[in-house]
Amino acid sequence: MAITASSAWWFLPFVLPLCFYVAFTDLSRMKITNQTVIVLALVFVVIGPFAMPSxxxxxxxxxxxxxxxxxxILLNGIGAMGAGDAKFIAAAAPYVALPDLRLIMALLAASLLAAFVTHRIARATGLRNLAPHWASWDxxxxxxxxxxxxxAxxxxxxxxxLKGA
Structure with missing residues (x-):
């Protein structure tokens, strides 16, 4: 991996709760909030100078x-993705070391498959009753x-x- 372990450790305590929150709000409201993506970007802006090697x-x-x-913005404009998704991807981009692009794409593919299957199973079964008012069910x-x-x-x-440079 090209990302350094040190960089990842710097970011992890701030970014991990934001990732959970994004997943929760998108499941429950079908919305990734502007405030969350702004905070995600600001974490990089503030912590980045300490975490980056140069x-x-x-x-x-x-x-x-x-x-x-x-x-x-272009993909959202043609209807290929939601605006919240586009903004989250942009805010997440600086955390990824460019040589790790193939890795993050593989992680995204695996995450997408796992999330889709899990969501569809939960939606079709009694698991849906654990959070009956989530917007994503309907x-x-x-x-x-x-x-x-x-x-991802x-x-x-x-x-x-755990495995960074």
């Missing part, structure tokens, strides 16, 4: 945020991507803390 790495990671925000084909996105970022940082 200023140029920090600045390139901030550029990743801007690039992914523009791409997310969305037809729509799926709360925040569950998978939060899981959390897993990436956990793996980085």
């Amino acid at each position: 200023l140029d790495v920090y600045l390139w990671r901030l550029a990743q945020l801007a690039i992914m925000l523009i791409l997310g 969305q037809g084909k729509k799926f709360p991507m925040g569950l998978a996105l939060g899981m 970022l959390a897993l990436y940082l956990i793996l980085g803390a």
Whole structure:
């Protein structure tokens, strides 16, 4: 992994609760709040200078945020993804070391599959009664991507803390 264990440990205590919150709000309300993605971005802005190995790495990671925000706005504009998903991806982008792009894509694919199957099973069974008022149960084909996105970022940082450079 290209992310350093030190960087991952710096970010993990702040980012992990945000990932859980994103998953919860997307499941319960089908919404990733602006406040949450702003806090996620601000954590990087504030903690990043201490966690990154150099200023140029920090600045390139901030550029990743801007690039992914523009791409997310375009994808949202054509209806390929929700606005909250696009903003979360942008806010999460600086946490990912660019050489780990294949790893984060694999984690996202696995998280998406696990989240989708779990959500559909829970929705179709009595497990749904544990949270009967969640908006995601009644969305037809729509799926709360925040569950998978939060899981992927959390897993990436956990793996980085345990196996990072």
